[in-house]
Every structure is written in structure tokens, then in C-alpha cells.
Amino acid sequence: MSYKADTSNGTIEKGFTYGLSQSLTIAIGYAPVAITFGILATQFGLTFWEAGLMSLFVYAGASQFIAIEMIHQGATPLMIGVTTLIVNIRHFIMSLSVVPYFPERSLPWSLGLAQGLTDETFVLNTKVLKNVEGEENRRRVMLGINLGAYATWVSFTILGGLIGKWLPIQFSGFQFALLALFIILTTSSLSKKNYFTYILAAALAVFLKLLIPGKIYLIISVVVAAGIGAWWRGKKASESVGCDSQKSI
Amino acid sequence: MSIQLLETVLLMTIVTYGSRVLPFLLFKGKNVKGFARDFIELVPIALLAALVVPELVTPSGTIVIVNNPFLWAGILTFLFSKFVPNLFLGILFGMSVFWGLDKLLV
Numbered sequence: 001m002s003y004k005a006d007t008s009n010g011t012i013e014k015g016f017t018y019g020l021s022q023s024l025t026i027a028i029g030y031a032p033v034a035i036t037f038g039i040l041a042t043q044f045g046l047t048f049w050e051a052g053l054m055s056l057f058v059y060a061g062a063s064q065f066i067a068i069e070m071i072h073q074g075a076t077p078l079m080i081g082v083t084t085l086i087v088n089i090r091h092f093i094m095s096l097s098v099v100p101y102f103p104e105r106s107l108p109w110s111l112g113l114a115q116g117l118t119d120e121t122f123v124l125n126t127k128v129l130k131n132v133e134g135e136e137n138r139r140r141v142m143l144g145i146n147l148g149a150y151a152t153w154v155s156f157t158i159l160g161g162l163i164g165k166w167l168p169i170q171f172s173g174f175q176f177a178l179l180a181l182f183i184i185l186t187t188s189s190l191s192k193k194n195y196f197t198y199i200l201a202a203a204l205a206v207f208l209k210l211l212i213p214g215k216i217y218l219i220i221s222v223v224v225a226a227g228i229g230a231w232w233r234g235k236k237a238s239e240s241v242g243c244d245s246q247k248s249i
Numbered sequence: 250m251s252i253q254l255l256e257t258v259l260l261m262t263i264v265t266y267g268s269r270v271l272p273f274l275l276f277k278g279k280n281v282k283g284f285a286r287d288f289i290e291l292v293p294i295a296l297l298a299a300l301v302v303p304e305l306v307t308p309s310g311t312i313v314i315v316n317n318p319f320l321w322a323g324i325l326t327f328l329f330s331k332f333v334p335n336l337f338l339g340i341l342f343g344m345s346v347f348w349g350l351d352k353l354l355v
Contacts (some may be wrong), residue, residue, distance in 0.1 A: 001349035032337055050250055057262040062293070066300065067261060077253055081260030087296060088265045090289050105273065114270035172351050173344030176322055179301055180343025183323055184330040186297045194294045201298035206312075209303040218299050225295040230287035 005225070014132050019144020022128055026120045027152040028147070030061075035180070037064055038160020039167065043174045045066045048161025055157035059150060060118065063087045069178045075215040082219055094122040101138050102130050109139055116146025188200050197229030318350035 035054065041051035046068065054064055063084045070080045077129065095117055125142050132138045139203035190198060201221050306312055314320065326343035333339065337341040 021267040036340065046254070047250075051253060053250075054258050056260075057258055058265055061267050063261065063265065066296070067257060067302065071254070071257065073335065077256035077260055080257050081264060083296070084261045085264035085268075086292050087266050091265065091268040091290070092272060093289060094285065095269050096276060099272050099276055102273075110273035112271060114273045115266060117269045137328075155292060170270055173348035176319070176347035177344050179304055179319070180326045180340045180347075181336070182297050182301045182337040183326045183335075183343065184336055186294070187327055187330040188302065188334060189294055189297070194291055197291045198294050198298045201295035205299035205303045206306050209307060210311075217303070218296075221299045221355035222292060222295045225298070226288050226291040229295070230284050233287045234284050 016139040016144040019128070019141035019146075020148045021144075022124060023121075023145045023148025023152075024117075026124060026149040029120065030149060030152045031156045033061060034156035035160035035163065037061070037068075038157045038162070039164035040065070040174070040177055040181075041068050041157075042161050042164030043167070043177070044072045046071075046161075048165055051161040052154060052158040055154045058084075059115065059153060060084075060088050060091075061153075065178060065181060069182075070215065070218075072178075072213060075218075077221070079215050083222075086219070086222060090119075091117055092121070098122065098125060098129075098142075100134055104135055105139070113139065113142055113146065113154055116142070116150055118149065120246055121146050123151050194212075194229065196232065197225050200228060201225035316354050318347055318354050321354075322347035322350055 026028075034229070037055070038048065038051050041054070041064075042048055046054075058067075065088065066083060067080050070083065091093055095114060098113075098117065102113070105113075124145055127143060128145065129138050132141050186198070201224075204221035204225055205217055208221055211217075267282045287345075301323065306314075308317060308319045314326045322343060325346050326339060330339040333342075
């Protein structure tokens with residue numbers, strides 16, 4: 001291939017450094033959230049290095065915030081594990097749709113690239129990898145993107161933890177910080193397509209919380225509400241397919 | 250580190266990394282469709298509801314509406330973040346409003 005053809009197609013050789021530079025946009029987004037996580041984790045009783053270890057091993061923002069809220073509320077490790085599973089099972093779908101970019105992958109590459117997959121790196125990778133020629137290059141680009149984001153998340157968690165250690169604990173506002181965070185996430189993710197599930201889950205959770213002791217109401221209400229919501233969507237979809245008289249099962 | 254926290258982090262790591270790595274180990278590439286996909290898509294919003302709403306409505310075990318700083322701080326934070334979609338400012342706003350209401354309503 002000539003240089004001319006390469007540049008005109010926008011497919012110049014891209015590798016690790018290119019990926020790393022692309023990860024900067026994610027790093028800018030991650031840094032403040034990771035600092036917030038570090039601060040809140042220490043305010044809720046974790047040490048800065050425990051917060052750092054959680055970011056290093058789990059590396060999934062939303063579920064980490066949920067975990068420290070649940071630890072604070074007194075949930076058992078098993079309960080937190082199950083909740084994490086139902087929150088993070090979506091990574092399975094993202095992983096499935098990234099895998100076709102790497103048909104020849106080796107075991108170490110599989111194990112390494114998988115850990116870097118988050119909502120944000122998934123979106124960026126799918127956008128970037130389309131324009132990278134050759135599996136070898138795509139692996140290096142993804143490694144760059146993933147590593148940049150991962151390093152940011154872990155290091156800024158520790159920084160936040162260190163800041164949190166020095167903040168005054170007596171400020172009662174901190175006990176509302178996580179709820180505020182979840183409410184803000186709700187505002188940005190609530191839509192016409194899911195508000196039915198939201199209301200159902202909320203009503204079920206309040207009802208079950210008053211009825212059953214412990215934290216199990218969280219899991220029951222989430223599974224039932226998401227299940228009914230998904231069933232409802234499927235029903236509506238099959239009704240619209242039925243109009244086309246394509247198939248009737 | 251307490252055993253409880255260690256167990257928590259370990260379980261969280263297993264289920265999260267498991268979700269990430271299994272397709273890399275098992276599949277050439279496939280798409281999840283239908284009920285499973287809808288269900289997985291709806292879990293986050295359902296969980297947000299289940300985590301937040303009971304804490305706002307029943308902070309001390311029974312339903313409280315008027316003298317409840319959690320509920321009013323929650324509603325105000327929701328409205329604030331509709332107009333100012335910034336995570337950091339939203340959390341600051343929520344904490345300050347809660348702190349103020351907590352002083353006022355007790």
C-alpha cells in the first residue's frame with residue numbers, strides 16, 4: 001500500500017499511543033467522578049487504599065457507588081455481589097459486540113482487553129476501531145484507550161480518598177451525597193422508554209421495604225420491575241410486527 | 250481491611266470481570282436480543298428507583314412526607330439537575346440543601 005492511498009482513506013497506521021491519546025476525553029470525564037468516589041468512600045468508612053483497591057479490581061463506577069451505599073445501609077457481601085451482577089451484566093452485551101474485532105486474539109489479550117471494558121471505553125472503542133486496519137493494530141489501540149481510562153479511574157480514586165481523609169466529617173450533607181448522585185443519574189437516564197419501569201420499581205421497593213426486613217427488597221423489586229418492563233416492550237414489539245403479518249407465533 | 254469488605258470486593262470483581270471476559274473466551278461475536286436485552290437495559294433505571302425512592306420516602310422505617318429532609322432535598326435535587334446537568338454541582342447542591350433542611354425541619 002502506498003502512503004497516498006493510506007492517508008486519503010484515513011487509515012494510517014494506528015497503535016497504542018493513538019489509543020492512549022484518544023482516551024483523554026474519557027479521562028477528563030472520569031477524573032472528577034473518581035475523585036467524588038474516593039471522597040465518598042472515605043466518608044462512608046473505607047480507607048483511601050480500600051477505595052483504590054475497589055477501583056482497581058471492580059472498575060465499574062455505578063456499582064462501586066451502589067456498593068458503598070449498600071455497605072453503609074448494612075447489606076451483606078452476598079447481596080452486594082448479586083446487585084453488582086445485575087447492574088454489570090450489561091458488560092456482557094458490550095463485550096459480545098466488541099469481540100468480532102479480534103477473531104485471532106490470544107488468551108492474554110482476551111484477559112487484558114476485557115478488564116478495560118466500561119460504558120465509556122466501549123462507546124469510544126466501537127467508534128475508533130471501525131477505522132483501524134488490521135487486528136494487531138486494533139488490539140493496541142484498544143489497549144491504549146482502556147489503559148488511559150483505567151489508570152485515570154484508579155489514580156483519581158486514590159487522590160479523592162486522600163482528600164476525603166482530610167475533610168470535616170461532621171458535615172451532615174455527606175449522608176445525602178450518594179442519594180444526590182443517584183438522583184442526578186436518574187434525571188439523565190429517565191425517558192419515555194423506561195419511566196414505567198422506574199415507577200413500578202419505586203412503588204415495589206417502598207412496599208417491600210416496609211414489608212420485609214433486610215435489603216432483599218432491592219433485588220426483588222429490580223428483577224420484577226425490569227422483568228415486567230421487558231415483557232411489556234416485547235409485547236408491544238410483537239404487536240407491531242403482527243401488523244406486518246410477517247409471522248405469528 | 251475487614252473480611253466483609255474483602256468478600257464484597259471479591260464477589261464484585263468476580264461478577265463484573267466475568268461479564269466482561271466470558272464473551273472474549275467463548276464467542277466469535279453474537280448479539281443478545283429480545284427479552285434478555287430489554288431486561289438488561291432496564292435494570293439500571295429500576296435499580297436507581299429501588300435505591301433512591303425508599304430512602305427518600307421512608308428514611309426511618311415509616312412513610313414520612315412533611316417533616317422529611319430526605320424527600321424534599323431529593324425532589325429539589327431532581328429539579329436542579331434537570332436544569333443544571335452537572336454531576337459535581339448537582340451533588341454539592343443536594344448536600345447543601347439536605348444540610349439546610351435537616352437543620353430547619355428538626
